[in-house]
Amino acid sequence: MQIYSICGKLQYESSLTWQRPFRSPHHSITLTGMLGGGKNPLPGEISLAHQGVLFLDELPELKLAVLEGLREPLEERKITINRNLISVSYPCNFILVASMNPCPCGYYGTKKPCQCTQEQIKKYNRKISGPILDRIDITIPVECVGYDKLTCLQKSETSEQIQKRVEKVRKKQKQRYKELGIQTNAELPTKYIEQYCTLSSKSKKILKNAYSSLQLTTRSYMKILKVARTIADMDESQYIQEQHILEAISYRRKEE
Amino acid sequence: MAKKFSAELTRNGMVIVSGLALGIDTIAHQTCLEEGGKTIAVLGGGFHYIYPEENYQLAQAIVENGGLLMSEYSPSVQANTKNFPKRNQIISQISQAVLVIEAGIRSGAKITAGYAKEQNKKVFVIPNPLDSKNAKGIQQLLERGATMVFQPAQILSQIDTRYLVPLSTPVKIVHARHTKQTNIYSLLSQRPHTINEIVQKLQEKPQQILQKLSMMEIEGIAIKEGNIYKLKEKR
Ligand SMILES: [Zn+2]
Numbered sequence: 443m444q445i446y447s448i449c450g451k452l453q454y455e456s457s458l459t460w461q462r463p464f465r466s467p468h469h470s471i472t473l474t475g476m477l478g479g480g481k482n483p484l485p486g487e488i489s490l491a492h493q494g495v496l497f498l499d500e501l502p503e504l505k506l507a508v509l510e511g512l513r514e515p516l517e518e519r520k521i522t523i524n525r526n527l528i529s530v531s532y533p534c535n536f537i538l539v540a541s542m543n544p545c546p547c548g549y550y551g552t553k554k555p556c557q558c559t560q561e562q563i564k565k566y567n568r569k570i571s572g573p574i575l576d577r578i579d580i581t582i583p584v585e586c587v588g589y590d591k592l593t594c595l596q597k598s599e600t601s602e603q604i605q606k607r608v609e610k611v612r613k614k615q616k617q618r619y620k621e622l623g624i625q626t627n628a629e630l631p632t633k634y635i636e637q638y639c640t641l642s643s644k645s646k647k648i649l650k651n652a653y654s655s656l657q658l659t660t661r662s663y664m665k666i667l668k669v670a671r672t673i674a675d676m677d678e679s680q681y682i683q684e685q686h687i688l689e690a691i692s693y694r695r696k697e698e
Numbered sequence: 699m700a701k702k703f704s705a706e707l708t709r710n711g712m713v714i715v716s717g718l719a720l721g722i723d724t725i726a727h728q729t730c731l732e733e734g735g736k737t738i739a740v741l742g743g744g745f746h747y748i749y750p751e752e753n754y755q756l757a758q759a760i761v762e763n764g765g766l767l768m769s770e771y772s773p774s775v776q777a778n779t780k781n782f783p784k785r786n787q788i789i790s791q792i793s794q795a796v797l798v799i800e801a802g803i804r805s806g807a808k809i810t811a812g813y814a815k816e817q818n819k820k821v822f823v824i825p826n827p828l829d830s831k832n833a834k835g836i837q838q839l840l841e842r843g844a845t846m847v848f849q850p851a852q853i854l855s856q857i858d859t860r861y862l863v864p865l866s867t868p869v870k871i872v873h874a875r876h877t878k879q880t881n882i883y884s885l886l887s888q889r890p891h892t893i894n895e896i897v898q899k900l901q902e903k904p905q906q907i908l909q910k911l912s913m914m915e916i917e918g919i920a921i922k923e924g925n926i927y928k929l930k931e932k933r
């Protein structure tokens with residue numbers, strides 16, 4: 443809320459009923475626009491998305507510097523802007539949601555013909571560097587939804603129902619981490635991961651096998667644990683069961 | 699008839715070219731392999747989408763036995779019936795002669811024969827019963843200069859022997875599969891699939907499918923490449 447006050451973007455009516463921000467800057471955004479700065483250092487998009495969602499469409503289209511600039515704030519959840527003698531720090535605890543195509547033409551792996559060469563596809567995917575991918579917990583391929591699918595979606599859970607489930611789980615996590623001063627599994631510092639992400643004996647074995655056979659990095663190992671913890675929370679399970687760990691493993695993106 | 703001609707022509711060193719479709723195409727390729735010959739299948743889509751899926755094993759057998767799969771599409775293009783006339787054009791283009799076993803008025807075989815005529819290739823037909831649905835098509839081909847043959851030897855006497863190939867070991871019968879696929883493994887053994895395709899084909903919860911895929915990955919059975927899962931090649 444304070445972030446919005448600084449920018450003069452807070453409106454009277456919204457000051458009473460606060461909504462989590464949803465920011466979706468265009469991929470042409472500058473580094474200053476994204477991270478903040480200027481003569482009187484103002485917050486950038488990452489800070490305007492504080493406690494909310496930063497949505498980046500067409501992720502590989504971002505300027506390389508902007509993309510790489512996200513690394514530190516994603517890790518620290520705050521950003522320090524140095525300008526001449528002034529040093530300002532803004533919080534930026536946001537959920538990063540990003541989308542990208544499977545290839546430059548967008549049809550690779552879909553029913554429509556892809557015009558790209560393997561080399562073009564590799565080059566496109568390489569734009570998102572390992573360190574950025576490392577900071578993304580879940581990757582899911584989605585295809586364009588046809589009309590028949592849209593109608594079948596109506597039978598599934600509504601957004602309101604999902605919101606209720608998510609809120610319940612977030613509350614549970616906030617309660618669990620009360621003493622750590624954090625709110626979600628994602629924020630859990632590495633040294634506490636083993637303590638809070640308790641595995642059933644079966645899932646412990648699976649993760650151990652996965653670590654060696656999938657050649658996981660320590661970082662992705664930790665990430666899988668945290669995602670599995672959340673899946674277990676959604677499932678109202680105290681321990682991380684094998685189905686939770688397996689699902690979490692499927693959301694990882696193979697590092698190249 | 700397809701079997702008899704394909705077998706006899708193969709035994710004499712001819713390379714059999716066809717389109718990997720069900721029916722005559724399948725018989726022609728299969729018989730050729732069974733006789734230890736080389737066969738070429740021209741596809742109407744990319745290599746990731748062997749069509750029809752029942753012939754995935756056959757396609758593999760063709761390549762493993764020194765034959766060839768040809769496609770003018772990039773690997774991820776799905777086979778499309780709209781591409782088939784163009785595929786037939788390639789079939790006749792790379793062939794010395796075209797033999798029409800069955801020819802409905804608007805059949806693929808007739809299309810191929812049409813191209814063959816344009817490309818100055820020899821077109822052979824075999825007699826079909828007068829009351830069969832093919833009789834009319836055969837008649838039209840004859841009117842346009844096709845040659846009627848009763849024995850494979852008649853074809854052999856009219857082709858260029860420079861293009862004959864030596865035989866290799868016969869392959870045991872390659873069965874086309876008609877069973878409906880019910881598990882991930884058999885789906886992936888046909889060709890690589892995206893997660894969405896697997897979810898669409900199997901009536902299981904997406905989570906369960908993801909869990910199974912992860913297990914297959916850990917066990918070294920399948921690998922994930924981007925959004926595509928495929929079976930790990932055996933060493
Ligand atoms: Zn493409």
